[in-house]
Amino acid sequence: xxxxxxxxxxxLGWANGQGVATLDKNLMAxxxxxxxxxxxxxxxxxxxxxxxxxxKEIINSALVKDAELRIIDTICHDIRERQQAALELANRVDLxxxxxxxxxxxxxxxxxxxxxxxxxxxxxTADEIQPSWLQGHHHIGVTGGxxxxxxxxxxxxxxxxxxxx
Numbered sequence: 764x765x766x767x768x769x770x771x772x773x774x775l776g777w778a779n780g781q782g783v784a785t786l787d788k789n790l791m792a793x794x795x796x797x798x799x800x801x802x803x804x805x806x807x808x809x810x811x812x813x814x815x816x817x818x819k820e821i822i823n824s825a826l827v828k829d830a831e832l833r834i835i836d837t838i839c840h841d842i843r844e845r846q847q848a849a850l851e852l853a854n855r856v857d858l859x860x861x862x863x864x865x866x867x868x869x870x871x872x873x874x875x876x877x878x879x880x881x882x883x884x885x886x887x888t889a890d891e892i893q894p895s896w897l898q899g900h901h902h903i904g905v906t907g908g909x910x911x912x913x914x915x916x917x918x919x920x921x922x923x924x925x926x927x928x
Contacts, residue, residue, distance in 0.1 A: 764868075
């Protein structure tokens with residue numbers, strides 16, 4: 764996960780200096796010393812496919828270094844469902860808005876995931892929507908991060924609907 768995320772910092776605190784936070788799947792190949800026993804956990808808001816790919820690379824590296832791995836999938840079930848629903852919606856539209864904090868790992872991952880299939884904008888409020896983003900787009904999807912207020916989502920939807928009036 765993201766080494767600066769509070770959740771990851773908390774987990775590393777329990778590791779007593781024996782943990783590493785990284786998104787670099789090639790990390791183990793570069794380590795001179797590798798403990799015999801290695802645990803892998805994911806930040807709860809990570810994209811599941813990214814975690815799976817990361818684990819595959821770690822397994823390949825660890826086998827060469829004769830390590831024992833314990834993999835714990837800690838990705839939040841609700842986050843996983845929200846990501847899947849957002850991806851399904853993104854596949855049915857030609858523009859996507861993800862609503863939430865620019866500093867939220869959850870909303871950033873949603874935006875990143877949606878952007879793999881359709882142009883996507885991450886906005887905190889309806890006021891951030893640029894009219895130029897909407898040009899040429901007729902089917903627009905909207906989703907919100909886990910902690911995004913319903914009122915904020917409704918304001919964005921209202922702004923998008925108003926452009927058609």
